[in-house]
Amino acid sequence: KNQVEQSPQSLIILEGKNCTLQCNYTVSPFSNLRWYKQDTGRGPVSLTIMTFSENTKSNGRYTATLDADTKQSSLHITASQLSDSASYICVVTFTSGTYKYIFGTGTRLKVLA
Amino acid sequence: KAGVTQTPRYLIKTRGQQVTLSCSPISGHRSVSWYQQTPGQGLQFLFEYFSETQRNKGNFPGRFSGRQFSNSRSEMNVSTLELGDSALYLCASSSPLGKGDYGYTFGSGTRLTVV
Numbered sequence: 001k002n003q004v005e006q007s008p009q010s011l012i013i014l015e016g017k018n019c020t021l022q023c024n025y026t027v028s029p030f031s032n033l034r035w036y037k038q039d040t041g042r043g044p045v046s047l048t049i050m051t052f053s054e055n056t057k058s059n060g061r062y063t064a065t066l067d068a069d070t071k072q073s074s075l076h077i078t079a080s081q082l083s084d085s086a087s088y089i090c091v092v093t094f095t096s097g098t099y100k101y102i103f104g105t106g107t108r109l110k111v112l113a
Numbered sequence: 114k115a116g117v118t119q120t121p122r123y124l125i126k127t128r129g130q131q132v133t134l135s136c137s138p139i140s141g142h143r144s145v146s147w148y149q150q151t152p153g154q155g156l157q158f159l160f161e162y163f164s165e166t167q168r169n170k171g172n173f174p175g176r177f178s179g180r181q182f183s184n185s186r187s188e189m190n191v192s193t194l195e196l197g198d199s200a201l202y203l204c205a206s207s208s209p210l211g212k213g214d215y216g217y218t219f220g221s222g223t224r225l226t227v228v
Contacts, residue, residue, distance in 0.1 A: 034216055043117070043203050043219030044156075089156070093216075098168065101217070105155035 002027045004092050006104035014112055017080055021107045023073040023090030031093040035064050035075045038087045038106070047075070047088075077109075085111045115140065117220035119204050125226045131192040134223045138185050138206030144168075145187040146217065147179060148203040156203065162187050191225075199227045 004025045013019050025033070032051045036044035048057040048064040050073070057064050061084075063076045077084055090104040118137040126132050138145050146169075147159040158171035162181035181187045185206075191198055201224050205217035 032216075036219075041201065041222070041224065043205075043221050044217075045219070046216060049216060091217075100169070101158075103156045103158075 002102050004102045004104040006090050006107050010108040012110045019077050021075045021088050025071050025092045027092040027094045027102050033073050034091045036089040080111045082111050117206050119220035119223050123224045126194050130194050134189045136187045136204030142206035143185050144207045146205045147189050150201045194227045196227050
């Protein structure tokens with residue numbers, strides 16, 4: 001069964017600290033993996049996308065890694081800011097005729113001053 | 114270029130009523146997908162339209178329906194509203210040619226409250 005699991009479910013950190021969010025998937029055949037940031041009450045916004053051959057991708061203070069062998073990805077946030085408070089969603093794309101997307105349930109991050 | 118536009122932004126309806134939500138995709142995008150997101154839950158896939166045809170459908174009751182027009186704009190309709198239909202409804206457009214994987218661009222959503 002194609003699934004995407006994220007951990008932790010929620011996380012609270014102090015401003016300026018680093019944190020790492022995890023995404024494990026059992027999706028096949030794998031096409032790519034995306035991380036989205038979703039502010040409360042808003043639509044998700046894409047942060048990074050990685051294909052099978054990529055193992056690291058950065059977007060400012062956000063760095064995503066992918067291990068296609070173990071089917072794990074992580075999103076590392078450096079020097080967190082209050083504006084990083086949001087839900088972070090991992091989405092894996094697989095091909096089945098057309099492209100299909102499997103969404104994780106997200107990690108809710110709260111950054112405190 | 115303009116992003117994905119959803120209207121209205123907020124909506125309050127009474128149980129038993131029906132509601133229509135609208136989504137205008139990014140210019141040139143022909144695929145439009147709809148998702149429901151309830152508090153604390155992940156995104157639940159409703160359906161996808163491509164070139165005015167429903168291409169994929171999630172596990173929602175028949176009260177949830179949609180359509181897509183020739184200009185790729187899409188509407189979603191929910192009939193006989195229930196309290197549990199209160200949610201953020203997100204629309205996403207993708208793939209200029211309906212092929213390949215360009216991922217989603219989401220709209221800001223419509224917050225529906227059923228009272």
